[in-house]
Amino acid sequence: MQLLALTTELTGLAIQHVGVLAADQAPEPEDVKAGWTAFVGFLLLIAALALLGWSLTKQLRRTEANRKAGVFGPVDDEVDRRADHHADDDVPPPSGQA
Secondary structure (H helix, E strand, O other), X not given: OHHHHHHHHHHHHHHHHHHHHHHHOOOOHHHOOOOHHHHHHHHHHHHHHHHHHHHHHHHHHHHXXXXXXXXXXXXXXXXXXXXXXXXXXXXXXXXXXX
């Protein structure tokens, strides 16, 4: 129990110390500026995300075509009908309710 209290106290002190250091070492506003390197990196991240999205869409379309072609086994038409029916948001009420 004493070890837990000591650990909690030391953690609190460490957090306070980091907070004091961060407050003391803040740069001056004229020293901070946006750089071209960060902007180019940001654009590269956007391009990478777009490429991943395009690739995912392509793979999902290919997988769906292969599923319908029976590559993964027989296609259950009932599952397809339920999926199409549910996609239209025209879900019938549960049995027993009118």
